[in-house]
Amino acid sequence: MPELPEAETIARGLRPMLEGRTILDARVVHEDVLPRGAGAFRAKVRGRTITGVGRRGKNLVLSLDDASVILINLGMTGKLLPLPASASEADERGAAGREVIPTHPAIRFRLDDGGSLVYDDVRRFGRVEALAAEKWRERSRRLGPEPLEEEFGSREMMQRLGASRSPIRNVLLDQQRLAGVGNIYANEALHRAKIHPRRPAESLDQEAFARLHGVLREVLTEAIRAEGTTIRDYRNASGRPGRYSRQLQVYDREGQACLRCGETIERIVFGNRSAFLCPRCQPMDPDRASN
DNA sequence: AGTGTATCCTGCAGGC
DNA sequence: TGCCTGCAGGATACAC
Numbered sequence: 001m002p003e004l005p006e007a008e009t010i011a012r013g014l015r016p017m018l019e020g021r022t023i024l025d026a027r028v029v030h031e032d033v034l035p036r037g038a039g040a041f042r043a044k045v046r047g048r049t050i051t052g053v054g055r056r057g058k059n060l061v062l063s064l065d066d067a068s069v070i071l072i073n074l075g076m077t078g079k080l081l082p083l084p085a086s087a088s089e090a091d092e093r094g095a096a097g098r099e100v101i102p103t104h105p106a107i108r109f110r111l112d113d114g115g116s117l118v119y120d121d122v123r124r125f126g127r128v129e130a131l132a133a134e135k136w137r138e139r140s141r142r143l144g145p146e147p148l149e150e151e152f153g154s155r156e157m158m159q160r161l162g163a164s165r166s167p168i169r170n171v172l173l174d175q176q177r178l179a180g181v182g183n184i185y186a187n188e189a190l191h192r193a194k195i196h197p198r199r200p201a202e203s204l205d206q207e208a209f210a211r212l213h214g215v216l217r218e219v220l221t222e223a224i225r226a227e228g229t230t231i232r233d234y235r236n237a238s239g240r241p242g243r244y245s246r247q248l249q250v251y252d253r254e255g256q257a258c259l260r261c262g263e264t265i266e267r268i269v270f271g272n273r274s275a276f277l278c279p280r281c282q283p284m285d286p287d288r289a290s291n
Numbered sequence: 292a293g294t295g296t297a298t299c300c301t302g303c304a305g306g307c
Numbered sequence: 308t309g310c311c312t313g314c315a316g317g318a319t320a321c322a323c
Contacts (some may be wrong), residue, residue: 003316032299058317075317077301123300125317166293175318182316220295231316245296251316272296274314297321307309 013237056178
């Protein structure tokens with residue numbers, strides 16, 4: 001479900017309600033989202049205070065007061081749902097009726113303000129881990145750079161992605177090369193950069209990477225501004241759907257007209273995922289581009 | 292090294 | 308209504 005803009009939106013929404021809260025306990029409903037098991041997890045988080053709410057790539061990161069973190073990869077359908085202490089308190093905050101009710105709770109964190117935080121995940125592809133500071137540093141080191149960091153330039157992008165013979169769409173999804181990009185924004189960026197998703201990454205020159213680098217940052221920034229993309233069930237921390245769905249140019253638009261040239265958007269499948277493209281705007285052979 | 296396939300799991304839409 | 312197939316914002320493991 002979530003890519004970088006959705007994770008960023010969730011982190012921003014949860015931050016004011018979670019920072020400073022102490023986790024009284026974690027009740028494990030579905031152990032399969034805890035790769036290290038329920039017992040160890042509960043022992044590590046019980047009694048810890050949340051000092052920060054952030055994001056690394058697509059992962060949510062709850063920083064704890066002993067420098068450890070709770071690392072949450074939401075998979076396809078994971079949600080972090082804040083539940084207020086009571087309905088009356090929700091009224092006071094003006095949040096009545098807007099909170100999302102958990103349908104498939106996997107973990108319930110009981111908080112010291114009487115509220116709770118529920119990790120809810122229909123398909124349970126998501127993973128929740130408690131990592132000591134050193135383990136987290138190690139893990140983070142294995143992830144690629146943050147595409148929105150100021151220092152992340154097109155040269156670095158070409159160095160990290162440009163040596164692969166794999167289709168550029170697949171390479172963009174590789175979290176070890178670049179953190180945070182998923183199928184929606186990979187497809188949107190490639191359309192905006194007029195690059196066919198199946199082009200081997202190594203066939204792209206510096207000019208193409210400069211273009212791709214620029215539009216990827218634009219797309220991610222605009223999607224954050226719109227609070228993410230809702231295709232089916234993504235909701236932000238306040239229960240609202242993302243508005244970027246309305247700005248999608250190709251993703252999930254098979255058979256519809258390209259908003260740039262009017263050609264029909266195609267869906268192709270490779271690497272076990274759908275790719276969406278405009279065959280006129282994104283020719284496989286750029287020399288034959290008609291625009 | 293790259294690619295296709297299968298797997299984890301549930302729900303939903305569409306065809307018949 | 309039911310049954311079937313295919314599909315889904317992710318990640319990984321495997322055989323070729």
